Amino acid sequence: MFRIASSRLSSRAASSVSSTASFLASLTAKPSPVSLTPLAATSFRSYGNGLELDKSMANPDAINMINYALNHARTDKSFGSxxxxxLVLKHCLTIELTEGKDPKNENSKGIALLAMSTLEYERGEYDIALEKLQSIHELTNAYLGVRVAALEAEAGLYLELGQDDKASAIADKCVEVVEKQKTDDDDEDFKALILRAKALKGLIELVKGSIESAVPFFDKSIQLSDGTAALSYGEFLYLKQNYSMAKEVYTSVLKGASDIKKFGNPYLGACNMNLEGLMMGALCSLGQLETYQGNYGNAEKALTQALTLAEETYGEKHPKVGVVLTSIALMYRRRAMEERTSSLMVQEGLYRKVIDILKVTETESEGSAPVVERSDIAAIARGGYAEVLSVQENRKSEGEKLKKLAETIWKNRRLTLDEALLDLESSKISIIDPRISRIL
Structure with a gap:
Protein backbone atom coordinates (compact mmCIF):
# COMPACT_ATOMS: atom_id res chain seq x y z
CA MET A 1 0.00 0.00 0.00
CA PHE A 2 1.34 3.41 -0.91
CA ARG A 3 2.01 5.57 2.13
CA ILE A 4 2.71 8.91 0.55
CA ALA A 5 0.66 11.73 2.08
CA SER A 6 -0.64 14.79 0.32
CA SER A 7 1.18 16.91 2.87
CA ARG A 8 4.46 15.43 1.60
CA LEU A 9 3.74 15.78 -2.07
CA SER A 10 1.37 18.72 -2.07
CA SER A 11 -0.12 20.39 -5.09
CA ARG A 12 2.07 23.46 -4.70
CA ALA A 13 3.71 22.79 -8.04
CA ALA A 14 2.84 26.09 -9.71
CA SER A 15 5.76 27.95 -8.20
CA SER A 16 8.23 25.48 -9.65
CA VAL A 17 6.89 25.41 -13.21
CA SER A 18 9.78 27.43 -14.64
CA SER A 19 12.54 25.31 -13.10
CA THR A 20 10.60 22.15 -13.89
CA ALA A 21 10.29 23.04 -17.56
CA SER A 22 14.01 23.77 -17.75
CA PHE A 23 14.92 20.45 -16.13
CA LEU A 24 12.62 18.40 -18.36
CA ALA A 25 13.92 20.21 -21.42
CA SER A 26 17.46 19.27 -20.41
CA LEU A 27 16.50 15.60 -20.48
CA THR A 28 15.84 15.74 -24.21
CA ALA A 29 18.67 18.08 -25.09
CA LYS A 30 21.76 16.67 -26.73
CA PRO A 31 24.07 15.70 -23.87
CA SER A 32 27.37 17.48 -23.48
CA PRO A 33 30.54 15.36 -23.33
CA VAL A 34 30.99 13.72 -19.95
CA SER A 35 33.58 15.36 -17.76
CA LEU A 36 33.85 13.65 -14.42
CA THR A 37 34.34 15.85 -11.41
CA PRO A 38 37.88 15.52 -10.00
CA LEU A 39 37.83 12.90 -7.30
CA ALA A 40 39.31 13.22 -3.87
CA ALA A 41 42.27 11.01 -3.02
CA THR A 42 41.34 7.76 -1.30
CA SER A 43 43.17 5.21 0.76
CA PHE A 44 42.64 2.58 -1.90
CA ARG A 45 45.43 1.29 -4.09
CA SER A 46 44.36 0.88 -7.69
CA TYR A 47 45.81 -1.57 -10.15
CA GLY A 48 44.72 -2.78 -13.55
CA ASN A 49 45.42 -6.48 -13.10
CA GLY A 50 42.68 -8.50 -14.73
CA LEU A 51 40.91 -5.39 -16.03
CA GLU A 52 43.08 -4.27 -18.93
CA LEU A 53 44.93 -5.92 -21.76
CA ASP A 54 48.31 -4.31 -22.26
CA LYS A 55 48.59 -3.01 -25.83
CA SER A 56 51.69 -5.12 -26.36
CA MET A 57 49.60 -8.29 -25.85
CA ALA A 58 47.46 -7.69 -28.95
CA ASN A 59 48.06 -6.58 -32.53
CA PRO A 60 48.02 -2.76 -32.76
CA ASP A 61 46.15 -2.80 -36.08
CA ALA A 62 43.45 -4.98 -34.56
CA ILE A 63 43.09 -2.59 -31.61
CA ASN A 64 42.76 0.34 -34.02
CA MET A 65 40.06 -1.47 -36.00
CA ILE A 66 38.15 -2.31 -32.82
CA ASN A 67 38.29 1.28 -31.54
CA TYR A 68 37.16 2.60 -34.92
CA ALA A 69 34.24 0.15 -35.01
CA LEU A 70 33.04 1.11 -31.51
CA ASN A 71 33.39 4.82 -32.12
CA HIS A 72 31.66 4.72 -35.50
CA ALA A 73 28.76 2.61 -34.25
CA ARG A 74 28.05 5.18 -31.54
CA THR A 75 28.31 8.26 -33.76
CA ASP A 76 24.57 8.48 -34.33
CA LYS A 77 23.52 5.08 -32.92
CA SER A 78 21.57 4.30 -36.08
CA PHE A 79 20.97 1.00 -37.79
CA GLY A 80 23.54 2.02 -40.39
CA SER A 81 26.26 3.14 -37.97
CA LEU A 87 31.10 -5.02 -40.46
CA VAL A 88 34.53 -3.67 -39.47
CA LEU A 89 34.68 -6.12 -36.56
CA LYS A 90 33.66 -9.04 -38.80
CA HIS A 91 36.47 -8.11 -41.18
CA CYS A 92 38.87 -7.97 -38.24
CA LEU A 93 37.97 -11.58 -37.42
CA THR A 94 38.78 -12.79 -40.94
CA ILE A 95 42.31 -11.45 -41.32
CA GLU A 96 45.66 -12.76 -40.17
CA LEU A 97 45.72 -10.44 -37.12
CA THR A 98 43.21 -12.70 -35.38
CA GLU A 99 43.93 -16.09 -36.97
CA GLY A 100 45.74 -19.05 -35.48
CA LYS A 101 46.67 -20.11 -31.94
CA ASP A 102 49.29 -17.47 -31.25
CA PRO A 103 48.40 -15.78 -27.90
CA LYS A 104 48.68 -12.32 -29.42
CA ASN A 105 46.28 -13.25 -32.20
CA GLU A 106 43.86 -14.95 -29.81
CA ASN A 107 43.91 -11.89 -27.57
CA SER A 108 43.10 -9.75 -30.60
CA LYS A 109 40.28 -12.08 -31.59
CA GLY A 110 38.97 -12.11 -28.01
CA ILE A 111 38.74 -8.34 -27.65
CA ALA A 112 37.18 -8.08 -31.12
CA LEU A 113 34.48 -10.55 -30.03
CA LEU A 114 33.97 -8.64 -26.78
CA ALA A 115 33.45 -5.48 -28.82
CA MET A 116 31.10 -7.24 -31.22
CA SER A 117 29.00 -8.62 -28.36
CA THR A 118 28.82 -5.12 -26.86
CA LEU A 119 27.49 -3.57 -30.07
CA GLU A 120 24.95 -6.38 -30.50
CA TYR A 121 23.86 -5.85 -26.89
CA GLU A 122 23.49 -2.11 -27.33
CA ARG A 123 21.14 -2.58 -30.26
CA GLY A 124 19.08 -5.21 -28.40
CA GLU A 125 20.33 -8.38 -30.10
CA TYR A 126 20.96 -10.32 -26.88
CA ASP A 127 21.03 -13.79 -28.40
CA ILE A 128 23.74 -12.78 -30.87
CA ALA A 129 25.67 -11.03 -28.09
CA LEU A 130 25.60 -14.22 -26.00
CA GLU A 131 26.75 -16.25 -29.00
CA LYS A 132 29.80 -14.02 -29.48
CA LEU A 133 30.67 -14.21 -25.78
CA GLN A 134 30.39 -17.99 -25.74
CA SER A 135 32.77 -18.32 -28.69
CA ILE A 136 35.50 -16.67 -26.59
CA HIS A 137 35.63 -19.72 -24.29
CA GLU A 138 37.44 -21.59 -27.07
CA LEU A 139 40.38 -19.17 -27.02
CA THR A 140 42.44 -21.19 -24.54
CA ASN A 141 45.70 -19.45 -25.50
CA ALA A 142 44.29 -16.00 -24.87
CA TYR A 143 45.01 -14.08 -21.67
CA LEU A 144 42.78 -15.43 -18.90
CA GLY A 145 41.29 -11.99 -18.29
CA VAL A 146 39.73 -12.06 -21.76
CA ARG A 147 37.84 -15.26 -20.96
CA VAL A 148 36.83 -14.03 -17.50
CA ALA A 149 35.44 -10.86 -19.07
CA ALA A 150 33.36 -12.96 -21.46
CA LEU A 151 31.96 -15.12 -18.65
CA GLU A 152 31.21 -12.08 -16.50
CA ALA A 153 29.39 -10.37 -19.38
CA GLU A 154 27.44 -13.54 -20.11
CA ALA A 155 26.30 -13.77 -16.50
CA GLY A 156 25.48 -10.05 -16.52
CA LEU A 157 23.28 -10.49 -19.57
CA TYR A 158 21.40 -13.38 -17.98
CA LEU A 159 20.85 -11.27 -14.85
CA GLU A 160 19.43 -8.45 -16.94
CA LEU A 161 17.14 -10.93 -18.70
CA GLY A 162 15.95 -12.28 -15.34
CA GLN A 163 17.50 -15.72 -15.90
CA ASP A 164 19.23 -15.94 -12.54
CA ASP A 165 19.85 -19.69 -12.54
CA LYS A 166 21.78 -19.46 -15.82
CA ALA A 167 23.74 -16.52 -14.45
CA SER A 168 24.63 -18.54 -11.35
CA ALA A 169 25.85 -21.47 -13.44
CA ILE A 170 28.06 -19.15 -15.50
CA ALA A 171 29.49 -17.59 -12.33
CA ASP A 172 30.40 -21.05 -11.03
CA LYS A 173 32.12 -21.77 -14.33
CA CYS A 174 34.01 -18.48 -14.08
CA VAL A 175 35.44 -19.40 -10.66
CA GLU A 176 36.36 -22.84 -11.97
CA VAL A 177 38.15 -21.46 -15.05
CA VAL A 178 40.23 -19.07 -12.93
CA GLU A 179 41.14 -21.61 -10.26
CA LYS A 180 42.39 -24.04 -12.93
CA GLN A 181 44.87 -21.42 -14.11
CA LYS A 182 46.41 -20.71 -10.69
CA THR A 183 50.20 -20.68 -10.82
CA ASP A 184 51.44 -19.32 -7.48
CA ASP A 185 50.16 -17.31 -4.53
CA ASP A 186 52.03 -14.17 -5.60
CA ASP A 187 50.38 -13.93 -9.01
CA GLU A 188 48.66 -10.52 -8.96
CA ASP A 189 46.61 -11.33 -12.07
CA PHE A 190 45.25 -14.49 -10.45
CA LYS A 191 44.35 -12.62 -7.27
CA ALA A 192 42.49 -9.95 -9.21
CA LEU A 193 40.64 -12.44 -11.43
CA ILE A 194 39.56 -14.75 -8.61
CA LEU A 195 38.22 -11.71 -6.73
CA ARG A 196 36.36 -10.72 -9.86
CA ALA A 197 34.88 -14.20 -10.31
CA LYS A 198 33.80 -14.45 -6.66
CA ALA A 199 32.32 -10.96 -6.66
CA LEU A 200 30.18 -12.04 -9.61
CA LYS A 201 28.77 -14.80 -7.43
CA GLY A 202 28.23 -12.26 -4.66
CA LEU A 203 26.31 -9.98 -7.00
CA ILE A 204 24.04 -12.86 -7.96
CA GLU A 205 23.28 -13.51 -4.27
CA LEU A 206 22.37 -9.84 -3.86
CA VAL A 207 20.06 -10.10 -6.87
CA LYS A 208 18.41 -13.11 -5.27
CA GLY A 209 17.73 -11.01 -2.19
CA SER A 210 20.14 -12.60 0.28
CA ILE A 211 22.67 -10.14 1.66
CA GLU A 212 24.11 -12.62 4.16
CA SER A 213 24.59 -15.28 1.49
CA ALA A 214 26.76 -12.79 -0.40
CA VAL A 215 29.19 -12.32 2.51
CA PRO A 216 31.59 -15.21 1.64
CA PHE A 217 32.11 -13.86 -1.89
CA PHE A 218 33.23 -10.35 -0.97
CA ASP A 219 36.78 -10.56 0.30
CA LYS A 220 37.91 -7.28 1.89
CA SER A 221 40.90 -7.21 -0.45
CA ILE A 222 38.46 -6.21 -3.23
CA GLN A 223 38.83 -2.70 -1.82
CA LEU A 224 42.32 -2.68 -3.30
CA SER A 225 41.00 -3.14 -6.83
CA ASP A 226 38.83 -1.40 -9.39
CA GLY A 227 36.28 -2.59 -11.88
CA THR A 228 33.07 -4.53 -11.68
CA ALA A 229 34.13 -6.55 -8.63
CA ALA A 230 34.75 -3.39 -6.62
CA LEU A 231 31.47 -1.84 -7.78
CA SER A 232 29.53 -4.91 -6.65
CA TYR A 233 31.45 -4.79 -3.36
CA GLY A 234 30.43 -1.15 -2.93
CA GLU A 235 26.79 -2.14 -3.41
CA PHE A 236 27.24 -4.89 -0.83
CA LEU A 237 28.72 -2.39 1.65
CA TYR A 238 25.84 0.00 1.02
CA LEU A 239 23.25 -2.70 1.70
CA LYS A 240 25.18 -3.58 4.89
CA GLN A 241 24.84 0.13 5.79
CA ASN A 242 28.58 0.79 5.72
CA TYR A 243 28.01 4.04 3.89
CA SER A 244 31.41 5.71 4.33
CA MET A 245 33.27 2.68 2.99
CA ALA A 246 30.80 2.25 0.13
CA LYS A 247 31.37 5.87 -0.90
CA GLU A 248 35.13 5.36 -0.88
CA VAL A 249 34.77 2.26 -3.06
CA TYR A 250 32.54 4.06 -5.57
CA THR A 251 35.01 6.93 -5.74
CA SER A 252 37.90 4.53 -6.22
CA VAL A 253 36.05 2.75 -9.03
CA LEU A 254 35.43 6.05 -10.82
CA LYS A 255 39.06 7.07 -10.47
CA GLY A 256 40.28 3.70 -11.75
CA ALA A 257 37.85 3.72 -14.70
CA SER A 258 38.92 7.24 -15.64
CA ASP A 259 42.57 6.18 -15.57
CA ILE A 260 41.89 3.16 -17.77
CA LYS A 261 40.06 5.34 -20.27
CA LYS A 262 42.88 7.90 -20.25
CA PHE A 263 45.72 5.43 -20.82
CA GLY A 264 43.89 3.65 -23.62
CA ASN A 265 44.57 -0.04 -22.94
CA PRO A 266 41.67 -2.30 -24.03
CA TYR A 267 39.31 -2.73 -21.08
CA LEU A 268 38.33 -6.34 -20.53
CA GLY A 269 34.60 -6.08 -20.29
CA ALA A 270 31.58 -6.33 -22.57
CA CYS A 271 27.84 -5.71 -22.85
CA ASN A 272 26.44 -4.41 -19.55
CA MET A 273 29.81 -5.04 -17.85
CA ASN A 274 31.88 -2.83 -20.16
CA LEU A 275 33.82 0.30 -19.15
CA GLU A 276 30.93 2.67 -19.88
CA GLY A 277 28.59 0.46 -17.86
CA LEU A 278 31.09 0.46 -15.01
CA MET A 279 31.38 4.26 -14.92
CA MET A 280 27.64 4.76 -15.25
CA GLY A 281 27.00 2.19 -12.52
CA ALA A 282 29.45 3.82 -10.11
CA LEU A 283 27.98 7.30 -10.71
CA CYS A 284 24.43 6.03 -10.31
CA SER A 285 25.29 4.10 -7.14
CA LEU A 286 27.06 7.12 -5.68
CA GLY A 287 24.06 9.29 -6.49
CA GLN A 288 21.70 6.88 -4.78
CA LEU A 289 23.90 6.76 -1.69
CA GLU A 290 24.00 10.57 -1.53
CA THR A 291 20.22 10.60 -1.92
CA TYR A 292 19.76 8.21 1.00
CA GLN A 293 22.00 10.40 3.17
CA GLY A 294 20.09 13.53 2.20
CA ASN A 295 22.96 15.12 0.25
CA TYR A 296 20.72 16.09 -2.62
CA GLY A 297 23.11 18.49 -4.35
CA ASN A 298 25.79 15.80 -4.58
CA ALA A 299 23.18 13.23 -5.58
CA GLU A 300 21.86 15.35 -8.45
CA LYS A 301 25.40 16.00 -9.68
CA ALA A 302 26.37 12.31 -9.78
CA LEU A 303 23.06 11.18 -11.28
CA THR A 304 23.18 13.88 -13.96
CA GLN A 305 26.66 12.70 -14.97
CA ALA A 306 25.34 9.11 -15.10
CA LEU A 307 22.45 10.24 -17.31
CA THR A 308 24.74 12.13 -19.70
CA LEU A 309 27.05 9.13 -20.00
CA ALA A 310 24.10 6.78 -20.61
CA GLU A 311 22.67 9.02 -23.34
CA GLU A 312 26.07 9.47 -24.99
CA THR A 313 26.81 5.75 -24.98
CA TYR A 314 23.44 4.16 -25.68
CA GLY A 315 21.15 6.86 -27.08
CA GLU A 316 18.26 8.73 -25.47
CA LYS A 317 15.69 5.94 -25.91
CA HIS A 318 17.84 3.06 -24.63
CA PRO A 319 16.59 1.16 -21.53
CA LYS A 320 19.76 2.16 -19.65
CA VAL A 321 18.63 5.77 -19.84
CA GLY A 322 15.29 4.75 -18.36
CA VAL A 323 17.06 3.06 -15.44
CA VAL A 324 19.11 6.17 -14.62
CA LEU A 325 16.05 8.42 -14.96
CA THR A 326 14.26 6.21 -12.44
CA SER A 327 17.06 6.85 -9.94
CA ILE A 328 16.73 10.61 -10.57
CA ALA A 329 12.95 10.48 -10.09
CA LEU A 330 13.38 8.65 -6.77
CA MET A 331 15.88 11.28 -5.67
CA TYR A 332 13.32 14.05 -6.31
CA ARG A 333 10.60 12.00 -4.60
CA ARG A 334 12.62 11.46 -1.43
CA ARG A 335 13.72 15.09 -1.33
CA ALA A 336 10.11 16.26 -1.64
CA MET A 337 9.03 13.96 1.17
CA GLU A 338 11.87 14.95 3.49
CA GLU A 339 11.71 18.70 2.86
CA ARG A 340 7.90 18.76 2.56
CA THR A 341 8.10 20.51 -0.77
CA SER A 342 6.59 19.76 -4.15
CA SER A 343 8.27 18.47 -7.27
CA LEU A 344 5.20 16.83 -8.75
CA MET A 345 5.72 18.13 -12.27
CA VAL A 346 9.38 17.12 -12.33
CA GLN A 347 8.55 13.65 -11.05
CA GLU A 348 5.68 13.22 -13.47
CA GLY A 349 7.88 14.20 -16.40
CA LEU A 350 10.60 11.76 -15.35
CA TYR A 351 8.23 8.85 -14.71
CA ARG A 352 6.44 9.37 -18.02
CA LYS A 353 9.75 9.39 -19.87
CA VAL A 354 10.78 6.11 -18.17
CA ILE A 355 7.40 4.53 -18.92
CA ASP A 356 7.78 5.53 -22.57
CA ILE A 357 11.23 3.90 -22.70
CA LEU A 358 10.39 0.74 -20.71
CA LYS A 359 7.18 -0.30 -22.38
CA VAL A 360 4.83 -2.99 -21.07
CA THR A 361 3.47 -5.50 -23.58
CA GLU A 362 -0.12 -6.41 -22.80
CA THR A 363 -0.87 -10.13 -23.01
CA GLU A 364 -3.65 -11.54 -25.15
CA SER A 365 -5.01 -13.74 -22.37
CA GLU A 366 -7.32 -11.81 -20.05
CA GLY A 367 -6.11 -11.80 -16.48
CA SER A 368 -2.56 -12.76 -17.42
CA ALA A 369 0.38 -10.78 -16.09
CA PRO A 370 1.86 -8.33 -18.58
CA VAL A 371 5.16 -9.21 -20.24
CA VAL A 372 7.87 -6.69 -19.44
CA GLU A 373 11.65 -6.60 -19.46
CA ARG A 374 13.35 -4.93 -16.48
CA SER A 375 10.06 -5.44 -14.68
CA ASP A 376 11.06 -4.03 -11.30
CA ILE A 377 12.39 -0.79 -12.79
CA ALA A 378 9.21 -0.46 -14.86
CA ALA A 379 7.15 -1.17 -11.73
CA ILE A 380 8.91 1.55 -9.73
CA ALA A 381 8.31 4.09 -12.49
CA ARG A 382 4.62 3.20 -12.61
CA GLY A 383 4.33 3.06 -8.83
CA GLY A 384 5.95 6.45 -8.44
CA TYR A 385 3.78 7.91 -11.18
CA ALA A 386 0.69 6.45 -9.49
CA GLU A 387 1.61 8.33 -6.31
CA VAL A 388 1.91 11.59 -8.22
CA LEU A 389 -1.53 11.01 -9.76
CA SER A 390 -3.11 9.97 -6.45
CA VAL A 391 -2.61 13.40 -4.86
CA GLN A 392 -4.48 15.06 -7.74
CA GLU A 393 -8.23 14.77 -7.19
CA ASN A 394 -9.17 14.52 -10.87
CA ARG A 395 -6.56 11.81 -11.60
CA LYS A 396 -6.99 9.43 -8.65
CA SER A 397 -8.71 6.70 -10.68
CA GLU A 398 -5.90 6.80 -13.24
CA GLY A 399 -3.40 6.47 -10.37
CA GLU A 400 -5.22 3.47 -8.88
CA LYS A 401 -5.17 1.67 -12.22
CA LEU A 402 -1.46 2.36 -12.67
CA LYS A 403 -0.73 1.21 -9.12
CA LYS A 404 -2.36 -2.16 -9.78
CA LEU A 405 -0.29 -2.62 -12.93
CA ALA A 406 2.88 -1.76 -11.01
CA GLU A 407 2.11 -4.33 -8.33
CA THR A 408 1.38 -6.96 -11.00
CA ILE A 409 4.82 -6.67 -12.61
CA TRP A 410 6.82 -6.29 -9.36
CA LYS A 411 9.00 -9.40 -8.84
CA ASN A 412 11.68 -8.50 -6.27
CA ARG A 413 12.10 -11.18 -3.60
CA ARG A 414 13.44 -9.08 -0.71
CA LEU A 415 11.48 -5.87 -0.96
CA THR A 416 7.92 -4.74 -1.45
CA LEU A 417 7.27 -2.09 -4.06
CA ASP A 418 6.65 0.47 -1.28
CA GLU A 419 10.02 -0.28 0.32
CA ALA A 420 11.83 0.10 -2.98
CA LEU A 421 10.20 3.50 -3.52
CA LEU A 422 12.51 4.99 -0.86
CA ASP A 423 9.76 5.47 1.71
CA LEU A 424 11.09 7.44 4.67
CA GLU A 425 9.20 5.13 7.02
CA SER A 426 10.85 1.97 5.67
CA SER A 427 13.85 0.47 7.45
CA LYS A 428 14.92 -1.49 4.38
CA ILE A 429 17.56 -0.26 1.96
CA SER A 430 17.57 -0.86 -1.77
CA ILE A 431 19.76 0.10 -4.68
CA ILE A 432 19.21 0.11 -8.43
CA ASP A 433 22.09 -1.48 -10.31
CA PRO A 434 21.97 0.07 -13.79
CA ARG A 435 24.43 -2.47 -15.18
CA ILE A 436 21.89 -5.27 -14.93
CA SER A 437 18.74 -3.13 -14.54
CA ARG A 438 17.85 -4.87 -11.29
CA ILE A 439 17.00 -3.74 -7.77
CA LEU A 440 19.20 -5.14 -5.01
Missing part, protein backbone atom coordinates in the same frame (compact mmCIF):
# COMPACT_ATOMS: atom_id res chain seq x y z
CA UNK A 82 25.98 -0.04 -35.93
CA UNK A 83 25.91 -2.09 -39.10
CA UNK A 84 29.15 -0.57 -40.35
CA UNK A 85 30.79 -0.94 -36.94
CA UNK A 86 29.91 -4.62 -36.87
Missing amino acids: YGLGL
